Amino acid sequence: MAEVLVLVDHVDGQVKKVTTELLTAARRIGEPAAVWVGDGAESGKATLAEFGAEKVYVAPAEVNDYVVAPKAELLAKLAQDKGAAAILVSATAENKEIAGRTAVKLGSGVLTDVVDVNAELVTEHSIFGGATVTHARVTTGVPVIAVRPNSVVPEATAGAAAEEAVSVDISDAAKGAKVVERVVQAKGERPELEEAAIVVSGGRGVGSDDFAVVENLADSLGAAVGASRAVVDSGWYPNQFQVGQTGRTVSPNLYVALGISGAIQHRAGMQTSKNIVAVNKDPEAPIFELADFGVVGDLHTVAPQLTEEINKRK
Amino acid sequence: MNIVVLVKQVPDTATERKLNADDKTLDRAASDGVINELDEYAIEEALLLKEKHGGEVTILTMGPDQATDSIRKALSMGADKAVFVNDDALHGSDAIQSAYALAQALGTLEFDLVVLGSESTDARTGVIGAALAEYLGLPQLTLAGKVDIDGGAIKIQRQTDYGYDVVEARLPAVVSVVEKINEPRYPSFKLIMQAKKKPVDKKSAADAGIDTGKVGLANATTETVDFAAAPPRAAGTIVKDEGDGGVKAADFLAEKKFV
Numbered sequence: 001m002a003e004v005l006v007l008v009d010h011v012d013g014q015v016k017k018v019t020t021e022l023l024t025a026a027r028r029i030g031e032p033a034a035v036w037v038g039d040g041a042e043s044g045k046a047t048l049a050e051f052g053a054e055k056v057y058v059a060p061a062e063v064n065d066y067v068v069a070p071k072a073e074l075l076a077k078l079a080q081d082k083g084a085a086a087i088l089v090s091a092t093a094e095n096k097e098i099a100g101r102t103a104v105k106l107g108s109g110v111l112t113d114v115v116d117v118n119a120e121l122v123t124e125h126s127i128f129g130g131a132t133v134t135h136a137r138v139t140t141g142v143p144v145i146a147v148r149p150n151s152v153v154p155e156a157t158a159g160a161a162a163e164e165a166v167s168v169d170i171s172d173a174a175k176g177a178k179v180v181e182r183v184v185q186a187k188g189e190r191p192e193l194e195e196a197a198i199v200v201s202g203g204r205g206v207g208s209d210d211f212a213v214v215e216n217l218a219d220s221l222g223a224a225v226g227a228s229r230a231v232v233d234s235g236w237y238p239n240q241f242q243v244g245q246t247g248r249t250v251s252p253n254l255y256v257a258l259g260i261s262g263a264i265q266h267r268a269g270m271q272t273s274k275n276i277v278a279v280n281k282d283p284e285a286p287i288f289e290l291a292d293f294g295v296v297g298d299l300h301t302v303a304p305q306l307t308e309e310i311n312k313r314k
Numbered sequence: 315m316n317i318v319v320l321v322k323q324v325p326d327t328a329t330e331r332k333l334n335a336d337d338k339t340l341d342r343a344a345s346d347g348v349i350n351e352l353d354e355y356a357i358e359e360a361l362l363l364k365e366k367h368g369g370e371v372t373i374l375t376m377g378p379d380q381a382t383d384s385i386r387k388a389l390s391m392g393a394d395k396a397v398f399v400n401d402d403a404l405h406g407s408d409a410i411q412s413a414y415a416l417a418q419a420l421g422t423l424e425f426d427l428v429v430l431g432s433e434s435t436d437a438r439t440g441v442i443g444a445a446l447a448e449y450l451g452l453p454q455l456t457l458a459g460k461v462d463i464d465g466g467a468i469k470i471q472r473q474t475d476y477g478y479d480v481v482e483a484r485l486p487a488v489v490s491v492v493e494k495i496n497e498p499r500y501p502s503f504k505l506i507m508q509a510k511k512k513p514v515d516k517k518s519a520a521d522a523g524i525d526t527g528k529v530g531l532a533n534a535t536t537e538t539v540d541f542a543a544a545p546p547r548a549a550g551t552i553v554k555d556e557g558d559g560g561v562k563a564a565d566f567l568a569e570k571k572f573v
């Protein structure tokens with residue numbers, strides 16, 4: 001059975017949930033082979049084995065020193081050397097870029113924002129803000145597929161996770177854009193946005209940089225916190241928590257929108273959430289068109305009551 | 315400094331967007347075409363860089379006839395001229411083919427910098443900037459929230475999941491922008507009038523150095539197998555807060571087993 005390369009997303013040696021989803025999808029197609037870039041593979045390997053990775057290719061941290069290009073060189077080379085059947089990455093902004101460059105190198109095609117993929121490598125997409133469902137496939141070369149987090153239910157099955165170090169000769173062209181500094185703006189104990197089963201987001205209606213009303217509700221549900229652009233622009237919450245077209249795309253089981261109007265650019269980042277709850281004082285707010293459950297009211301009274309009620313019922 | 319800005323015309327997100335039943339490509343006649351929102355930020359950034367460093371701003375658009383409307387709008391923001399790659403052979407090109415075609419067209423132009431949006435609102439693949447850098451063999455400075463140029467050196471803040479990376483390169487380079495970067499200007503009446511006289515160089519695929527055997531639906535690297543309208547979302551329950559809105563929301567969450 002041909003290998004299916006899965007680019008591992010990891011933080012501090014911890015494998016992100018989306019990677020277990022990709023390994024699960026990869027098993028439908030062939031033999032999952034995880035590709036780990038940088039340090040921490042030792043501590044992350046157990047999770048990869050648990051979700052069926054037969055191999056773990058480990059590439060040196062130097063690959064991360066330049067923007068995207070070295071990762072594409074790594075994936076393209078592995079795909080060629082191993083005769084891979086497909087390459088799967090998570091559909092984050094950076095990984096979509098890696099997917100694009102890899103496809104150019106391989107002379108193949110790329111499919112992005114995939115919500116499902118079957119054994120024949122036919123992909124499902126949710127487009128135009130969720131209004132249309134399409135199926136697609138790559139017709140030339142090794143398919144490079146970017147899958148949206150929270151789209152596939154991860155299923156454990158044992159894999160050998162045999163480690164193999166891979167060396168990379170980063171070309172001069174790939175060294176053109178050098179990362180000279182990484183600025184970490186805020187990091188909490190809450191789950192990552194794309195990974196979270198529940199996301200609670202606040203909008204301009206929160207009214208100030210006191211985001212406790214949003215954070216408390218999030219914590220009662222074990223949820224990640226998100227924000228609209230209005231909030232980020234006001235400096236009330238850091239940039240990387242922005243959900244939407246130019247922020248992060250989330251697809252949790254539950255999305256709670258507090259004081260968010262539901263502009264098209266915001267909807268683009270949360271529309272495929274399985275359940276949507278909205279609190280807004282304006283009954284005409286477009287967010288209610290999406291909501292499975294909506295409360296027309298002041299979030300400063302509704303959200304604390306909801307938080308209290310959840311904590312009571314635990 | 316000569317800057318080329320890539321501008322895509324997309325269907326207005328406020329209208330209903332559709333695919334063509336026959337060839338499964340975007341139905342561009344079904345909705346009004348507008349400039350892809352982020353490309354206005356790309357144009358603005360190019361204009362700001364021109365104001366600082368001098369040079370010329372050229373718009374490069376690949377698309378059907380009606381894309382001229384978006385080109386005029388881009389010129390009325392203050393860009394100097396435009397190149398319009400317009401050829402039926404390009405219809406149905408996918409992301410990789412589009413990047414190839416744009417790279418070839420760029421090959422016929424002189425530039426120090428290419429600026430584009432980080433994502434379109436219609437296809438949303440977000441791969442063009444990266445694929446273009448690959449084709450051109452130029453530094454990839456994508457997802458930029460801030461750009462600084464000093465002589466031949468360029469530095470950006472690249473938006474990441476944890477904050478940002480500071481990235482350095484030498485010109486020429488490919489820069490894609492996120493909306494944090496600036497606030498696009500409105501065209502003035504004077505500029506709108508001037509834009510009518512600015513040169514638009516229309517090129518066929520061959521003029522732009524594009525091998526028509528590599529582009530278009532017939533040569534695409536991807537294929538849309540089928541499409542259908544998504545099942546409509548069941549209408550939700552909306553309640554007015556009568557002092558128990560939070561409790562009612564908790565009941566809903568309990569019913570869905572979230573609490």
Ligand SMILES: Cc1cc2nc3c(=O)[nH]c(=O)nc-3n(C[C@H](O)[C@H](O)[C@H](O)COP(=O)(O)OP(=O)(O)OC[C@H]3O[C@@H](n4cnc5c(N)ncnc54)[C@H](O)[C@@H]3O)c2cc1C
Nearest residue numbers: 203204205228229230244245246247259260261266281299
């Ligand atoms: C190129 C581009 C990219 C963009 N990308 C994004 C993106 O990625 N993400 C994003 O979110 N936006 C994005 N936007 C911005 C988007 O168009 C909206 O401006 C933004 O989403 C509005 O944020 P909001 O809903 O918080 O604020 P508003 O639209 O101002 O809505 C605030 C809402 O809060 C309600 N409210 C006020 N007070 C209360 C209260 N006490 N209790 C309950 N409700 C209350 C109001 O009724 C209103 O509906 C983008 C825009 C552009 C042009």
Ligand SMILES: Cc1cc2nc3c(=O)[nH]c(=O)nc-3n(C[C@H](O)[C@H](O)[C@H](O)COP(=O)(O)OP(=O)(O)OC[C@H]3O[C@@H](n4cnc5c(N)ncnc54)[C@H](O)[C@@H]3O)c2cc1C
Nearest residue numbers: 111112320376408409412430431433434437439440441442
């Ligand atoms: C709903 C939908 C889904 C699609 N999914 C896929 C897919 O999964 N894989 C695939 O290969 N193709 C896909 N396509 C085809 C794809 O839209 C086109 O190939 C398109 O030309 C480039 O993709 P993009 O708009 O996503 O580019 P993005 O990478 O999202 O756009 C980034 C920037 O590139 C510039 N740009 C893009 N196109 C042009 C242009 N024609 N002229 C000038 N500048 C431009 C703009 O500055 C833009 O802001 C899809 C099309 C649709 C309508």
